[in-house]
Amino acid sequence: MQRRHFLRSAGFAAAALSSGGILAREGALPAANDALAAGVPKPPFAPLPPLAPIRASADRIVALDVCTRPFRAQGPRIEAERVGRHTVIHHYGHGGSGWSLSWGSAEQALRLVAAARPRRGELAVVGCGAIGLTTAVAAQRAGYRVRIYAKERLPDVRSFLATGVWSPSSRICTTRFATPEFERLWEAMARTSFHTYQTLLGLPGEPIEWRDGYSLSDVPFNQPSGGGGEDEEPDYPHLEGRLLRDIGPRAVALAPSQHPFPVPYVRRYTQMTFNISAYSRMLMADFERAGGRFETRAFGNLRELADLDERVVVNCTGYGARALLGDDSVIPVRGQTARLVPQPEVTYGLTWRGHNLYTVPRRDGILVQAQAPGDFGNPDTTPDRAAAEAMVARLASLFPQA
Ligand SMILES: Cc1cc2nc3c(=O)[nH]c(=O)nc-3n(C[C@H](O)[C@H](O)[C@H](O)COP(=O)(O)OP(=O)(O)OC[C@H]3O[C@@H](n4cnc5c(N)ncnc54)[C@H](O)[C@@H]3O)c2cc1C
Numbered sequence: 001m002q003r004r005h006f007l008r009s010a011g012f013a014a015a016a017l018s019s020g021g022i023l024a025r026e027g028a029l030p031a032a033n034d035a036l037a038a039g040v041p042k043p044p045f046a047p048l049p050p051l052a053p054i055r056a057s058a059d060r061i062v063a064l065d066v067c068t069r070p071f072r073a074q075g076p077r078i079e080a081e082r083v084g085r086h087t088v089i090h091h092y093g094h095g096g097s098g099w100s101l102s103w104g105s106a107e108q109a110l111r112l113v114a115a116a117r118p119r120r121g122e123l124a125v126v127g128c129g130a131i132g133l134t135t136a137v138a139a140q141r142a143g144y145r146v147r148i149y150a151k152e153r154l155p156d157v158r159s160f161l162a163t164g165v166w167s168p169s170s171r172i173c174t175t176r177f178a179t180p181e182f183e184r185l186w187e188a189m190a191r192t193s194f195h196t197y198q199t200l201l202g203l204p205g206e207p208i209e210w211r212d213g214y215s216l217s218d219v220p221f222n223q224p225s226g227g228g229g230e231d232e233e234p235d236y237p238h239l240e241g242r243l244l245r246d247i248g249p250r251a252v253a254l255a256p257s258q259h260p261f262p263v264p265y266v267r268r269y270t271q272m273t274f275n276i277s278a279y280s281r282m283l284m285a286d287f288e289r290a291g292g293r294f295e296t297r298a299f300g301n302l303r304e305l306a307d308l309d310e311r312v313v314v315n316c317t318g319y320g321a322r323a324l325l326g327d328d329s330v331i332p333v334r335g336q337t338a339r340l341v342p343q344p345e346v347t348y349g350l351t352w353r354g355h356n357l358y359t360v361p362r363r364d365g366i367l368v369q370a371q372a373p374g375d376f377g378n379p380d381t382t383p384d385r386a387a388a389e390a391m392v393a394r395l396a397s398l399f400p401q402a
Helices: 004-018 026-037 098-116 130-143 178-197 239-243 275-291 320-325 385-398
Strands: 063-069 077-083 086-092 121-127 145-153 208-217 250-255 264-276 293-295 312-315 331-340 348-352 357-362 365-371
Touching: 026 312, 063 086, 077 098, 086 098, 086 130, 086 320, 098 312, 121 130, 130 145, 130 275, 130 312, 145 275, 145 320, 208 357, 250 385, 264 348, 264 357, 320 331, 320 357, 331 385
Parallel strands: 086 312, 121 145, 121 312, 145 293, 208 348
Antiparallel strands: 063 331, 077 086, 208 264, 250 264, 331 365, 348 357, 357 365
């Protein structure tokens, strides 16, 4: 069916050209079909261009960042609480999935906002990271007048230091709390977000884009690879593989002749990437263009949220909620990334199983991420330069001739 469609289009275009733009008759098609049947050779597609090597060396590290994921074993807290005459809608605790789930999670929080019926449609959002800013923009789209109150705003917040890939089930809850009810909520959030991100492709600055990546392994993919700091963490449910199989491209196994990497097992995947600098600027600009206002303010406790003029307040303080509310359910999971000088010619990411190495080809640099033992429950955001350099050296070993 597709081939017929292609031939019809090709015959149509050729006839249109030969007649100086006069539309072709369907009669041109049998000739094209005859040529195909007669085995006339067709020109080949262009070969894929070779992969450019990553220039991995410690002197090319231009940024070294550490931030903490706001993890909750029971998943994000999205619920309303009455504080005096105010309604505070808590919206925090998105683990390693905050950017990925932001639009769908905002949709859930806005259901609670609608039920609280803000006076004159005025809404306060506390926090200006991935969750606060996206919630604010989504609220504007829903017709609310929004003011963001925050101690810091993007790019000076934790969200800015994320890796920037579609990872909707990364440290989103533990297996124990992945109840059918939670899974339904998670799936709804992930699907809404995925759909919204597809509307943000192809924009100037490429805030969102799809990129290829290569999964490398020293042992067959169906065998455990060992290594990696995640072994010390709780069990996380594999929601994406089970509930989102129908969205997004699948990984394919490559033969040794199909890749240049010095490892025996390789798969190619395709992944949605968030270029966080361009994307957060876009969200900030969208918010301001729609009349949104910012106010720099730090809150010391829950009661202070009830001093705001707006009677409905969405609390998007991320890891900050732990101190603000004394909520020990928010657990820090430390993560360090190093960024190498941008290489526009490197359009692929890498995952090296068992070596705890992960790279993302962002527009602002090649992001190199590694999970280390002791990251879970660790609030320390002091960069570890030696660990970053060791990771870059490991990356360099994949490009022996570069
Ligand atoms: C290394 C690493 C890699 C990651 N990679 C990815 C990824 O690839 N994809 C993905 O989807 N997610 C990823 N994440 C997770 C993601 O970054 C988080 O889930 C997300 O940043 C949480 O956003 P947030 O808005 O809740 O928190 P934050 O970004 O911390 O924002 C909180 C906001 O609240 C404000 N605030 C806090 N306390 C107060 C207070 N008392 N008074 C006033 N304001 C306050 C802050 O100033 C800030 O504006 C990663 C996280 C880490 C650490």
